[in-house]
Amino acid sequence: MRLILLGPPGAGKGTQCKRVIDRYAMAHLSSGDILRSQRAAGTELGKKAQSYMDSGRLVPDDIIIDMMIETMKKAASGYVLDGFPRTVVQSEQLDKSLAQNGEKIDGMVNLQVNDEIISARLTGRRSCPKYGAVYHIENLKPEVDGICDKDGEKLIQRPDDNAEVVASRLLTYHEQTAAVVGYYQDKGNTVINIDAVQDVDDVTALIFAELDKLDGQVK
Ligand code: AP5
Numbered sequence: 001m002r003l004i005l006l007g008p009p010g011a012g013k014g015t016q017c018k019r020v021i022d023r024y025a026m027a028h029l030s031s032g033d034i035l036r037s038q039r040a041a042g043t044e045l046g047k048k049a050q051s052y053m054d055s056g057r058l059v060p061d062d063i064i065i066d067m068m069i070e071t072m073k074k075a076a077s078g079y080v081l082d083g084f085p086r087t088v089v090q091s092e093q094l095d096k097s098l099a100q101n102g103e104k105i106d107g108m109v110n111l112q113v114n115d116e117i118i119s120a121r122l123t124g125r126r127s128c129p130k131y132g133a134v135y136h137i138e139n140l141k142p143e144v145d146g147i148c149d150k151d152g153e154k155l156i157q158r159p160d161d162n163a164e165v166v167a168s169r170l171l172t173y174h175e176q177t178a179a180v181v182g183y184y185q186d187k188g189n190t191v192i193n194i195d196a197v198q199d200v201d202d203v204t205a206l207i208f209a210e211l212d213k214l215d216g217q218v219k
Helices: 013-024 031-041 044-055 061-074 088-099 115-123 163-177 179-186 200-218
Strands: 002-006 027-030 079-082 107-112 125-127 134-136 191-195
Touching: 002 013, 002 179, 013 027, 013 079, 013 107, 013 134, 013 200, 027 031, 027 061, 031 044, 031 061, 031 079, 044 061, 044 163, 061 079, 061 088, 088 179, 107 179, 107 200, 115 125, 115 163, 163 179, 179 191, 191 200
Parallel strands: 002 079, 002 107, 027 079, 107 191
Antiparallel strands: 125 134
16 A cells, blocks of 8 residues: 555654554655754755744655655555645646556545644654654653653653644644645545544544555555
8 A cells, every 4th residue: 555644743643653654564755854863963954944844844745755756765565654745836846756656545544633633742742763663751661751661761842832833833734734635635545534632542543443454455
């Protein structure tokens, strides 16, 4: 399956992606994770992206489109796109690139969370810098406070998870990203809306139930 996992910042995309890729043996292609690793490595791309990410704005389309299409070329046929596409222009270019190989997006999972919940989720988030596992200081605690369960690394807080930048990221989502759902609906793609204001495991169960059906249709 080729899937898009969409939703506002803090909707649980990264959390759910980890579970989806384990169950369906897919690759996890996260534009945010790739940008953060480029920044950590000090590349030109990472330097260009820095000011946009730190202020909660989108990195320009041309940079992101080239980066993600190159990444997809190296991936196997089954993957979940997390954080991409995030504008209608990105969606159009993604579809165009897939169509050149006779491919298409099989479905989109759209995680729905209202703005009030987002801030608490993001300011309480802690992540493993190596493994990428995501925790929350109240909702999803690691076994040992501040330490990743998977590899023992010290957990970190993302610099864009402060209240001011979160507000900017939410505005960006409503102004530029929410329209991606309508774009795929209008094209007749499968769009699975999930109420993501529930326990993490309950959200996972809803996603698996829908993806089991979709997986059967795609095969
Ligand atoms: P990116 O890294 O993609 O960030 P985001 O979309 O803002 O999403 P997050 O990673 O913050 O949240 P998430 O939905 O993955 O939630 P998570 O699972 O961690 O992008 C960062 C920046 O890069 C952008 O601002 C932009 O500048 C740039 N960028 C990236 N892609 C781009 C693109 N395509 N175009 C242009 N620019 C781009 O969960 C959050 C917290 O909530 C965690 O602590 C988790 O434990 C908790 N949680 C999760 N689910 C639940 C639940 N059901 N109940 C309670 N708590 C929960």
